[in-house]
Amino acid sequence: MNLSLLVLAPLITAVAVLFCRGLNRVRWVSLAGASVQLVLSFGLLALYWKERAAGNDAAMLFEYRHAWYLPLNIWYHIGVDGISVAMILLTAIVMEAAILVSWSIKTMSKEFFTLLLFLSAGAYGFFLSLDLFTLFFFLEVSVIPKFLLIGVWGSGKKEYSAMKLALMLTSGSALVFIGLLGLYYHTGGAGGPHTFDWVTISQMQFPAEVQRVFFPFLFAGFGIFTALFPFHTWVPDGHSSAPTAASMFLAGISMKLGGYGCLRVAVFLMPDAAREYSPLIILLATIAIVYGAFATMMQKDLKYINAYSSISHCGFILLGIGMLTRTAIAGAVMQMISHGLMTALFFAAIGMIYDRTHTRLVGRLGGLLKIMPFISTIFVIAGLCSLGLPGLSGFVAEITVFMGSWQHAGEMYRLATILACASIVITAVYILRATGQVIMGPVREPQYNGLADATWNEKLAGILLGAGIIAIGVAPFWLNDLLASGVGSIMDHAEKTSIIK
């Protein structure tokens, strides 16, 4: 399969949208484009399984290389393993849902959908990249659409949030940039041909002192994207000011770019440093989990609740990565996917509620189950997934992370695991409290009584995301199998190339 199609499909759609006239045509073309992406991703999944079943056990499948900047040895190099396939699938699902919930966007709808599609092209490219330059290129591509989406269509203090998000994420990129250059110039020996090629670099061993210097740049740089404490401050502002679709994308996909980068680039290419820095990573992740959970308790705005809880949940990703055991890393990747679906669904539900009631304050909502049963249901599903109810994806991911963490016998690691587990209780408190107040009880304001339930497009978006959550929750094996080879190769690689045993 030609993987470049995944990047080209949204780009072509974006250009097509620009030439559309009339709101309806813009919507339908965007939806068609997103559906093509979805079909392509499922096609990729099927092909991937077929290849694997046929006994193809190469680390990367469907590789494609094209010289880009030959004098600098920069290639456009793409390929997928199980982890990338899963992330691509997640992106396609969230994208489809994001387009569906944006049906009601009327101001500058053409620009809105174009930017949204542009954003997804960057995410696909990022997950496909096997060349670090290509990867960095796609990581940075998202700055323009994110800034404009939040700043133009957002709510609240949107300009401030857009600026903060753009600057903080670019700082993250700047750190990644330094780390990448450090890697590049330490490949191929003095004066030799340097390379950005991930596959080539992964066969090299960097001296411990090189890893020690450049690992923090890469990890912290990608970490900023995934709300690494103390660089998480863009998350609440950015998520809550963004329009619904952008929030879904930011929390669902964008934050996962960071986790994927930490794993694929920082930990994979510099396993020794990862081991050395692991206590620090665990410490920061635990702080993020506990602090995020407590901060969520104090929030009154639904979007802020989800944003802060995202900090807490993304802490699990970093915790899993920092533990460096097979199970924990598999759990971290599962958490990326589970959180991507869950948070997108949550933001979608919040957006739908806000569209109707024009408030997101928990105190001013109440009894929505009676008025809008569908929206309330997906709200509850997302909430329960967030607090880790068995049968939903959140439980599967978190329990895997905890089991993997417990395998690490160090005292500090044990303590971190216990604290992280305990934070689930706090999660339950804020989720149940919010759900109770918003969904249950008497209808708070009389004018809510006449409000309509979800329209067809919103229902479709909710069902799509909800189905994903339940599919993972009920039958986690397929996802586990999909991820296993990728996670396995990361750990094999870490053990094989490690200098310090």
Place this chain on the structure above:
Amino acid sequence: MWAGFIFSLRQELIVTGIIFLLLFIKVGATEYKTAVILNLVNGLLLANFILGFIGCQDSILFSGMFHTNKLLVLEKNILNLGTLIISLQAYDWLKGHRQVLEFYLLLLATLVGFFFMISAGNLLMFYLGLELSTIPLAALSSFDLEKRQSSEAAMKFIMSSAFSSALLLFGISLLYGATGTLDFDTIGQRLDGSAFQLFAFILLLSGFAFKISVVPFHLWTADVYEGSPVTVSAYLSVISKGAVFFVFIQVLYTVFKPLAANWYRILVLLSILTMVTGNLFALRQDKLKRLLAFSSIAQSGFILAGITGSSRTGDASVIYFILVYIFSNLGAFGVVSLISAQTGKEGIDDYKGLYATNPLLSWVMAISLFSLAGIPPTAGFFGKFFLLMAGVGKGNYVFIGIAALNMVISLYYYLRVIKAIFMESQPEPIGKLTIPFLPNLAFLICVAGIIMTGLMGWVYDYIYSLSIGL
């Protein structure tokens, strides 16, 4: 003999030919239509640009005074392209101007000066070319004839230029005293790094630093950019600076190769100072022209970072960046020029709500600014990436760390403008503007350049194949 002469000098001769043609029109014609002249000149500049692509071979003329090779021809052609874009953008402003012919006479004279400067094989030739370009530039700065600010800018420019020329001449004379020659190749052989030679070199460097507005020699930049007509500011920031950078890197990498260890440290220091100062001052500007002036100072710092790479990639990245910079900066200046010509508004606050009335201009501005900030998929990203990548070639990661931090700072003020255009509103936004054909064409070239240059790797490959290393 003559054929070889003409062929080697063809770019200079074509531009000189255009100058004479315009001069004859000026002297001979009793009356002419401004629009006709503008179309004629733009056509000729286009022809000049296209003719520049004709292949050439290396040759040395006038007993070593004038060199030419593929790299120099390419550099001159990059300047040709920039001049063409600027000329297209100036259409709106010049349409209502009384002295169109004089404007082009002066503008093209500076271009010829730059050409000779780039091709110089001798310090005298270099100085001649530089002065040929500097003095008409001062006249151009005062081309907004009714504005006092414009004359003030010209005055400032001529004073600071004179000062820098004096430094340069002093350096040249000392260097002559130290080495006994003005010839570039011979100077290179006779340099031994003595204190006297270093002193001469530093004077020479200061002269260069003035022209490319490197801190601490940047003080003239913002005032001159602000006072001059936008077209001239654009020319100063792109063509003038680009040409001097071309010569600068050539001279450093060939003539002053023996002093590489010395200038490396100086350049790192100057680069950091320039980036930081340019960016910090740009943060507080309210006028777009001043903002672009300080941003162009900061960009000089980034280019210096590329030069410190002292390798073939360094040379290639600088030339590549200047090409990209021409597209990006001219895109931004083009919008400012058009809006300034039609409404007279130049403040960032005036741009609030521009998107509602002029979506096309807004997108051109946004794409150009994103390219200046170095955000992909624009070409500016590739340009900056390669500059810093070359700069880190010597293993100085702290330096590049500071540069990367500066990229984040610079993003803030570029985003401020974009924020004003797309997100804010004001009671009296700029009305709907009509964009004439030629400026529209210029925007198309800029935007196409910004989007395509980075994605097409062969542009860089070609530049790299011609570049020189230390």
